[in-house]
Amino acid sequence: MRIVHPVEPDQPPSPRSGRDPDHAHGNGLVASGLRHAYGPLTVLDLDTFTIAPGDRHAVIGPNGAGKSTLLGVLAGTIRAQTGQLTYNGHTVTRHGAEWRARAGIGRTFQHPTLWPDLTCLDCVRIGGWHHRRNPDRTPMETLHLVGLADHAHQHAGSLSHGHRRMLDLAVAIAGQPRILLLDEPAAGLTDTETGRLIDVIHRMPSWIAVVLVEHHMDVVAAVADWITVLHHGRRHTAGPADTVRADPRVAALYLGTNGGGHAAHP
């Protein structure tokens, strides 16, 4: 895939430095002993998974490896059968997705649903409904960031697939997350949209952690400095992005010579 970066960025990229304006970054999200099964099928079995402020962490693995399940457990849309989660030192295991979103754990979805009868602008307004502080940017500025300013008054239901994904991202950003969980954000995007997505992630302030589940390895290479590889719900490999991408065991997993499913070659 050829990634096209927007020719004229509308804002300078955010430096990976700076300070959380409300000093609320704490020590991030720490999960331990996560286990989840559907019937006899264990789809998640992780001893620990940690997200620290500012992380750029990709979770990759063959189809069915448990990546979306992990994101769901972290976001609170799936309750793991066992395990504990703390966020900035507080136990949040039993708190649901809405509480976690308000606390700063935002997410996008593999299949965004949004509100089809609302305009893009109203969707972004809803995304920011729980602000505890002055918004980082107006809803219109958020739409501009993701390249949807010209579609502000269009109904979400009439957007193209790629634009719907970018709107889902805008809605998540409007919630001013401290941890942003992205589930296959590049799936189905054009090259130009993919370039825009990478640009948006690069502009995230340094105190925001971004965790993305992604099959597009050029997107992973562009944004992640740490990669966890899941296989059958377990950690197969984890480490600095360059090291993991060069690991022949990971390539073997993707090529199916290690009992894995099919997916793009890392």
Ligand SMILES: Nc1ncnc2c1ncn2[C@@H]1O[C@H](COP(=O)(O)OP(=O)(O)OP(=O)(O)O)[C@@H](O)[C@H]1O
């Ligand atoms: N609600 C459910 N009921 C039963 N099985 C499920 C359910 N959700 C997911 N699974 C199964 O759990 C396993 C892990 O699914 P998950 O979506 O987490 O994997 P994934 O790594 O995100 O896959 P992909 O890359 O294909 O999106 C798969 O075998 C999937 O079929």
